[in-house]
Amino acid sequence: MAFNDDDKKMADKSAQRMEQALATSKVAADTYIDQTEAAPLTKGEINRMAFRSLALQASFNYERMQAGGWLYTILPMLRKIHKNPEDLKNSMHMHMEFINVHPFDVTFLSGLVLAMERGKENISTIRAVKVALMGPLGGIGDALFWLTLLPICAGIGASLALEGSLFGPILFLLMFNIAHFGLRFGLAHYGYNAGTSALPLLKANTKRISHAASIVGMTVIGALVASYVRLSTTLTIDAGQAHVALQTDVFDKLMPNLLPLGFTLLVYSLMKRNFSPVKLIGLTVVFGVVGKLIGFL
Template identity: 45%
Template sequence: MHHQVSADQDQIVDKRTLRRVFWRSFHLQGSFNYERMQALGYLYAMIPILLKLYPKKSDLAAALKRHLEFFNTTPAVSSFVMGISTAMEEKNAREKGVFDSSSINAIKVALMGPLAGIGDSFFWGTFRVIAAGIGISLASQGNILGAILFLVLYNIPHFFLRYKGTFWGYNQGTTLLSSLYEKGNMEKVSYCAGILGLIVIGAMTGTLVQFTTPLEISIQGATVNLQETLDQIMPNILPLGLTLLLFLMLKKGVKVNYIMIGIIAVGILGKWAGIL
């Protein structure tokens, strides 16, 4: 397959390096964890780009640290974001001190939610179901082609989008960045992306953090369900409070391992006491 990488006299990244990003993108969930989810896999995919762009150790260290921030999206569409990150890192390397490097993560966070919604709908909700339906119908008859067809039918669109997405993201990112800088809109986009990213993270707090209490309090013969009362004040106020507490502890320098042990201990004791 041939791909056109946008021609630019200052271009540093070549097609070979972008292909390395594509292959490495399959390791996206190789070090999945509940603190930063796909961050380590994302960084692993970006390493060939960062090594090429930042020969100076201090610049390379800053770039490596930058891509260790929280990231989570549908794996099949992740290479598109990596392509955009590549274009932005290239711009940052060329215009050090002028380009706002914080916008790189802002754009990543802003894209991961919408792309996850699209990716999940197509890959988990459509392609996988269709491929599984065809595969199961053959496998139920004892035909080994059922398993083979399932893998083939699912992975054809998966591999195609993942491969093309790397180049689309890079080319679109390069074109978009040039357009934004020409019109002086880059600061506005970075600001809006930052707001969208905070909204995405805030929404994840309410949907991914499960923290409730079955505690009931008797007041003058009346029984008050504490969880229902808290929900009337503000839905998901306990998950929000827990998230803010953990964030404060991290800001204070408390180690993640200690926080995790503390959460487990509080959960066990709370369940034993009947308050969680």
């Protein structure tokens, strides 16, 4: 059956209408139906969001990482912002997508996202901000908390505990959590109040912040190695009537705490080769016991 020119024109028009309908539906799915700006969130609601962020990793999985905990963190605020059920559904659907961010500074991102949700930004824009900030916030969080704050607090607490003070672990928990919760709640308010204006500042200073925190953290870890890793040898070298103690006459004169440094670097290199921490702890215990029994440690 042959088609005439009129049939072809009608078919082309139908195809154009379908394309326009598809394009319109995509735009509609990316924008909220109710474009009215929601009422501002109160300080209590932002604090509630920061408190709920403690459960960020409660439903952690390898498909969507922290998505369940992320949605739980901001869900009451989303219900306040989106009065239209379809808008709420689309927002929740988007926030159940993959997300992986540091659990301590996540409140900065959740505050910023809630500010964008309140302003009824496009869903694709909010998604893009989440994806763009996951990496920088993860790097800053690791450098600030794991490489800086934790070693400093643990070092102070451990030094008191080694002297027999029961206040050592208590001081460690107090110092770490005062800084942790102060930043968690403070970043929630800062992220919400700053909104998207904080993005250029964060992106411009991410490397500087991470680099500075890494330097401080590495310095603290180096001091902890010298203070708390104890390793010395009792071996001596007899040359005629001369007796040379390897530890005091050789190693200590080359560099104090040379053996602890060498052992720490050995453990680090094994970790880089995917040795599990449990195996390394076991090897350390065996090495110490055997070395003491044989008499060279």
